[in-house]
Amino acid sequence: MKRIPVLLxxxxxxxxxxxxxxxSCRAIHSQQGLALSVVGVCDSRSMLLVDDLQNSEFSDVFxxxxxKVKSSESSLSTVSHFGRPCQIFNNPTELAIDLSASxxxxxxxxxxxxxxxSETLQILKKSVAFGCCVVMANKKPFTxxxxxxxxxTLHFRRIRYESTVGAGLPVxxxxxxxxxxxxxxxxxxxxxxxxxxxxxxxxxxxxxxxxVVLFAKSLGYTEPDPRDDLSGMDVARKALILSRLLGWKIxxxxxxxxxxxxxxxxxxxxxxxxxxxxxxxxxNVIISERVKAALSKGNVLRYVCMIEDSRCxxxxxxxxxxxxxxxxxxxxxxxxxxxxxxxxxxxxIQGAGAGNDTxxxxxxxxxxxxxxxxx
Amino acid sequence: MKRIPVLLxxxxxxxxxxxxxxxSCRAIHSQQGLALSVVGVCDSRSMLLVDDLQNSEFSDVFxxxxxKVKSSESSLSTVSHFGRPCQIFNNPTELAIDLSASxxxxxxxxxxxxxxxSETLQILKKSVAFGCCVVMANKKPFTxxxxxxxxxTLHFRRIRYESTVGAGLPVxxxxxxxxxxxxxxxxxxxxxxxxxxxxxxxxxxxxxxxxVVLFAKSLGYTEPDPRDDLSGMDVARKALILSRLLGWKIxxxxxxxxxxxxxxxxxxxxxxxxxxxxxxxxxNVIISERVKAALSKGNVLRYVCMIEDSRCxxxxxxxxxxxxxxxxxxxxxxxxxxxxxxxxxxxxIQGAGAGNDTxxxxxxxxxxxxxxxxx
Numbered sequence: 164m165k166r167i168p169v170l171l172x173x174x175x176x177x178x179x180x181x182x183x184x185x186x187s188c189r190a191i192h193s194q195q196g197l198a199l200s201v202v203g204v205c206d207s208r209s210m211l212l213v214d215d216l217q218n219s220e221f222s223d224v225f226x227x228x229x230x231k232v233k234s235s236e237s238s239l240s241t242v243s244h245f246g247r248p249c250q251i252f253n254n255p256t257e258l259a260i261d262l263s264a265s266x267x268x269x270x271x272x273x274x275x276x277x278x279x280x281s282e283t284l285q286i287l288k289k290s291v292a293f294g295c296c297v298v299m300a301n302k303k304p305f306t307x308x309x310x311x312x313x314x315x316t317l318h319f320r321r322i323r324y325e326s327t328v329g330a331g332l333p334v335x336x337x338x339x340x341x342x343x344x345x346x347x348x349x350x351x352x353x354x355x356x357x358x359x360x361x362x363x364x365x366x367x368x369x370x371x372x373x374x375v376v377l378f379a380k381s382l383g384y385t386e387p388d389p390r391d392d393l394s395g396m397d398v399a400r401k402a403l404i405l406s407r408l409l410g411w412k413i414x415x416x417x418x419x420x421x422x423x424x425x426x427x428x429x430x431x432x433x434x435x436x437x438x439x440x441x442x443x444x445x446x447n448v449i450i451s452e453r454v455k456a457a458l459s460k461g462n463v464l465r466y467v468c469m470i471e472d473s474r475c476x477x478x479x480x481x482x483x484x485x486x487x488x489x490x491x492x493x494x495x496x497x498x499x500x501x502x503x504x505x506x507x508x509x510x511x512i513q514g515a516g517a518g519n520d521t522x523x524x525x526x527x528x529x530x531x532x533x534x535x536x537x538x
Numbered sequence: 539m540k541r542i543p544v545l546l547x548x549x550x551x552x553x554x555x556x557x558x559x560x561x562s563c564r565a566i567h568s569q570q571g572l573a574l575s576v577v578g579v580c581d582s583r584s585m586l587l588v589d590d591l592q593n594s595e596f597s598d599v600f601x602x603x604x605x606k607v608k609s610s611e612s613s614l615s616t617v618s619h620f621g622r623p624c625q626i627f628n629n630p631t632e633l634a635i636d637l638s639a640s641x642x643x644x645x646x647x648x649x650x651x652x653x654x655x656s657e658t659l660q661i662l663k664k665s666v667a668f669g670c671c672v673v674m675a676n677k678k679p680f681t682x683x684x685x686x687x688x689x690x691t692l693h694f695r696r697i698r699y700e701s702t703v704g705a706g707l708p709v710x711x712x713x714x715x716x717x718x719x720x721x722x723x724x725x726x727x728x729x730x731x732x733x734x735x736x737x738x739x740x741x742x743x744x745x746x747x748x749x750v751v752l753f754a755k756s757l758g759y760t761e762p763d764p765r766d767d768l769s770g771m772d773v774a775r776k777a778l779i780l781s782r783l784l785g786w787k788i789x790x791x792x793x794x795x796x797x798x799x800x801x802x803x804x805x806x807x808x809x810x811x812x813x814x815x816x817x818x819x820x821x822n823v824i825i826s827e828r829v830k831a832a833l834s835k836g837n838v839l840r841y842v843c844m845i846e847d848s849r850c851x852x853x854x855x856x857x858x859x860x861x862x863x864x865x866x867x868x869x870x871x872x873x874x875x876x877x878x879x880x881x882x883x884x885x886x887i888q889g890a891g892a893g894n895d896t897x898x899x900x901x902x903x904x905x906x907x908x909x910x911x912x913x
Contacts, residue, residue, distance in 0.1 A: 188720030195694075319570075320910060325715075331879055333715055333887075337708040343906040344706065344899035345563030487888070490865070495883055504706055504896040505889050508870055512708075513862070514885035521879040524719035531718040535695060535910040 165196055167537050168216070168270060169530065170203040170262060172255075172286065173278025174239070177300050177326075178204075179230040180523035181277060186223045188527065197534055202272075203262060204229055205255040207280065209239040212250050212258065217270060221249065259286045267293030271537050273530050276301040277523075284311060291318050296536060298529040300326040300522050302400040309412050321536065323529035328401045329355060329496045329516040331525030337512060338408055341502055348409055350471040350501040350509075355401045357494035357517040358384050358392040359423075359466040364492045367463055372450045373443040380439075384494060388435045389443075393423040395466070399477045402468035406475045413475065421478025423450070423466070457481040463489045471501075487511045540571055542912050543591070543645060544905065545578040545637060547630075547661065548653025549614070552675050552701075553579075554605040555898035556652060561598045563902065572909055577647075578637060579604055580630040582655065584614040587625050587633065592645060596624065634661045642668030646912050648905050651676040652898075659686060666693050671911060673904040675701040675897050677775040684787050696911065698904035703776045704730060704871045704891040706900035712887060713783055716877055723784055725846040725876040727884075730776045732869035732892040733759045733767040734798075734841040739867045742838055747825045748818040755814075759869060763810045764818075768798040770841070774852045777843035781850045788850065796853025798825070798841070832856040838864045846876075862886045 169185075171178055185199050192199060200220035203212045211229070213219045221229070225242075232242045240251055252258050259274065266272035267290065274290040274297050276283045281303040288311070291297055297315075299305060305312060305324060316322055325335045334353075341348055354360045361384055365375040376393070379385050385392050399420045406413055427433070428442045457464040462481040465488050469476045482489040487497050487509070496516025499509035515521055544560075546553055560574050567574060575595035578587045586604070588594045596604070600617075607617045615626055627633050634649065641647035642665065649665040649672050651658045656678040663686070666672055672690075674680060680687060680699055691697055700710045709728075716723055729735045736759055740750040751768070754760050760767050774795045781788055802808070803817045832839040837856040840863050844851045857864040862872050862884070871891025874884035890896055 184720050191717075191720055331715075331719065331721075332885065333708055333712040336711060336715065340700075340706075340708055340711065340903040340907075341899070342566075344903040345559050345566055346706075346896075346899050493883065504893075504899050508868070508889065510707065510887075510889035512885075512887055514880050514883065518879075521721075524716070524721050524879050528715040528719040532715075 164193070164198045165534060165537050166198045166200055166270070167530065167534065168200050168202045168220075168266060168272045170205075170259060170272060170274050171201060172205050172259065172274065172276045172283050173280070173301065174204055174206055174229060174233045175277065175279070176519040177522045177526070178277035179233055180519040181275065181526050182226045182230050184523050184527045186226055189223070192531070197531065199530065201226060203259070204239065205259060206233070206239050207278070207282070208253065208255070210252045210255040210258050211239055211242060212252060212262070214249060216262070216266060225249075256282070256286055260289045263290035263293045263295045267295040271295065273298060273533060275526060275530065276304065277526065279303070281307065288314055291315060291321055294321075296321045296533045297323070298526055299324040300526050302327045302404065305407075306400045306403050306415060309407075309414050312407055321533070323532060324404070325529050326522045326525035327404050329353075329498060329512070330518060331521035331528070332496060332498070332512055332514050332516055334405075334498050334512055335408065337510065338405065338500065341500065341504070341510070342409075346502045346504045348500060348502045351405055351409075351468070351498065352470075352488060353405075353468050353496065353498035354465055354488055354491055355468055355496055355498070355516065356392060356398045356466060357496060357515070359395075359398065360491055360496065361494040363465050366450065366454055367458075371444075371447045373447055376443055377439065388430065388438070390424060390428075390430055390435075390438060395420045395422055395477050398466065398468055402470060402475050402477050405468070406470050409470070411473070411475070417475065419474070419476040419478070423479075453479060465489065465491065487513065539568070539573045540909060540912050541573045541575055541645065542905065542909065543575050543577045543595075543641060543647045545580075545634060545647060545649050546576060547580050547634065547649065547651045547658050548655070548676065549579055549581055549604060549608045550652065550654070551894040552897045552901070553652035554608055555894040556650065556901050557601045557605050559898050559902045561601055564598070567906070572906065574905065576601060578634075579614065580634060581608070581614050582653070582657070583628065583630070585627045585630040585633050586614055586617060587627060587637070589624060591637070591641060600624075631657070631661055635664045638665035638668045638670045642670040646670065648673060648908060650901060650905065651679065652901065654678070656682065663689055666690060666696055669696075671696045671908045672698070673901055674699040675901050677702045677779065680782075681775045681778050681790060684782075684789050687782055696908070698907060699779070700904050701897045701900035702779050704728075704873060704887070705893060706896035706903070707871060707873070707887055707889050707891050709780075709873050709887055710783065712885065713780065713875065716875065716879070716885075717784075721877045721879045723875060723877045726780055726784075726843070726873065727845075727863060728843050728871065728873035729840055729863055729866055730843055730871055730873070730891065731767060731773045731841060732871060732890070734770075734773065735866055735871065736869040738840050741825065741829055742833075746819075746822045748822055751818055752814065763805065763813070765799060765803075765805060765810075765813060770795045770797055770852050773841065773843055777845060777850050777852050780843070781845050784845070786848070786850070792850065794849070794851040794853070798854075828854060840864065840866065862888065
């Protein structure tokens with residue numbers, strides 16, 4: 164049996180689902196001769212660590228207890244009272260680095276970042292340098308400046324990050340395959356926000372923008388402050404990750420981002436309540452006019468990322484109703500990739516591009532993909 | 539620099555494009571620390587082999603000469619006169635097995651099957667057993683009986699076969715990722731023949747079946763005898779490969795295949811000329827009636843593979859106009875995958891699913907994907 168030790172950073176929704184998946188896939192992986200051994204779990208304040216790194220792991224029962232504690236929004240430290248053979252520490256960052264140093268060069272370690280923090284960057288950089296593998300669902304470490312990106316990707320075979328774009332959709336892996344086969348990618352167009360995809364397809368059938376956004380919020384489709392989606396910054400991060408994958412040495416300030424609300428409605432000038440209560444409705448007319456202008460030309464309006472001709476843009480775009488993007492309904496993501504092989508009609512990948520379940524599934528597939536690097 | 543020795547079986551269209559791609563990607567792979575060294579090339583009668591397996595490789599100029607000779611439909615043996623440091627042998631099968639035995643356990647070898655032969659199965663089985671990696675574009679070795687399949691896939695990390703389904707489209711790799719993440723796949727529906735996809739979307743707009751098939755033949759979309767496409771056997775092979783990937787232990791006789799021509803027009807009873815000249819037109823009415831019946835219900839007719847509930851079927855199917863398959867036009871392939879994560883709306887992969895260029899690109903991506911197994 165090949166043992167793959169795993170250290171999990173962040174045990175919010177995605178991290179918890181990952182632990183769930185690891186438990187429920189144990190039989191499948193065991194058939195393939197793989198044992199995923201979770202040796203440590205951190206949140207921002209604490210780390211739970213097994214006593215014997217080389218030989219022990221958290222049991223399935225214990226992993227479920229961790230999920231239970233974290234889903235009740237308690238601190239990891241409350242798990243430590245169970246008397247299991249593990250230790251609790253209050254310096255997760257230093258400890259994660261020590262762990263990488265000790266396991267990286269010997270038995271190996273996969274450091275999995277399911278947090279939403281930019282603080283993990285230092286851990287990930289050190290882990291890769293020490294010879295560990297890294298999987299990210301967290302976009303932030305990969306959308307830092309280009310120098311940090313290049314340092315992280317220096318050992319690119321030990322970095323996987325499928326779930327940063329389109330959750331579990333095989334976007335990064337497909338682009339990587341095309342690049343490996345020498346098929347030059349000329350253009351990537353995508354709808355990479357389930358929230359904005361939903362909003363744009365609903366306003367197209369005549370519903371007011373504000374109503375659609377508030378309804379999307381009530382369904383849990385948006386962040387607590389919907390401006391986090393409407394700003395386009397989340398899509399911009401994904402666009403930056405894809406551009407960099409194509410080899411572009413650019414930073415976030417090279418990504419042209421169109422926000423769906425004006426500066427004067429930004430979080431620093433207007434609180435969430437006022438934005439939802441009055442600000443949002445002020446945007447109805449201007450957005451509905453743009454939708455109508457598109458429709459009058461037989462087009463539809465989509466919030467897209469558009470990577471081509473050395474430009475990376477994120478914002479509203481008129482598109483043919485007949486294109487994969489134009490036909491998009493609901494919260495699915497879609498990515499169209501144009502290359503020499505996919506020239507006249509693109510390679511299209513479409514499906515649910517958000518949600519803890521599919522995001523965690525993408526992370527798990529990335530971990531399994533490292534198996535050839537383990538003894 | 540990591541050296542990946544490659545032995546190519548079959549240098550028809552796909553094999554030639556692969557050699558082209560290897561030459562033109564040398565710089566990209568070299569940047570990643572990889573050197574693909576073609577050490578041998580076979581057709582059914584001969585093998586060209588480098589003199590020094592451990593250290594030498596065919597030069598780019600020589601690989602281009604091989605392509606030139608093969609594209610003029612000459613035998614590989616005519617290349618041997620160029621006085622290059624290589625040898626020509628007339629027992630390719632025995633030699634390929636010897637080569638696998640000698641390199642498999644030491645420096646490693648990737649055996650690449652771009653032939654269309656079922657004779658390569660013995661080479662591939664031995665190669666895998668000796669520790670080599672195997673990439674297939676050839677569907678035949680993988681659609682042999684289940685015992686042979688299981689023997690071939692015993693070391694599944696050393697087998698790749700993306701290009702057997704949908705050419706370079708990331709179908710096999712995406713299904714493999716879903717399975718690794720423990721996401722149970724409940725259904726796969728696909729249009730996996732560019733030829734039949736084209737035919738079905740053209741007859742939908744009222745053109746007679748026979749006219750569309752003959753036009754497709756004139757465009758080079760069909761095999762020389764279009765019955766090779768119309769029989770559905772090529773789609774059935776792809777369906778069998780996908781079913782087996784899901785873990786089904788079935789043989790070809792468990793795949794229910796609907797042929798688009800009746801038995802009495804089969805190749806054993808009617809020659810190609812008669813089929814094209816008179817037989818084909820006799821099918822116009824029956825097929826046009828099925829198209830009309832579908833349209834009258836607001837559906838469209840597609841030739842699909844349908845894998846669900848332990849059944850694998852290949853044939854005509856009425857589908858909603860609004861589904862990814864129903865919207866399909868032209869010769870694109872499309873695959874819809876339903877699973878726990880992709881339950882309400884499927885994971886969809888769409889794009890060109892045939893052609894030597896994209897098939898060879900898929901093969902090359904598979905070879906590169908083995909890099910972690912090489913020292």
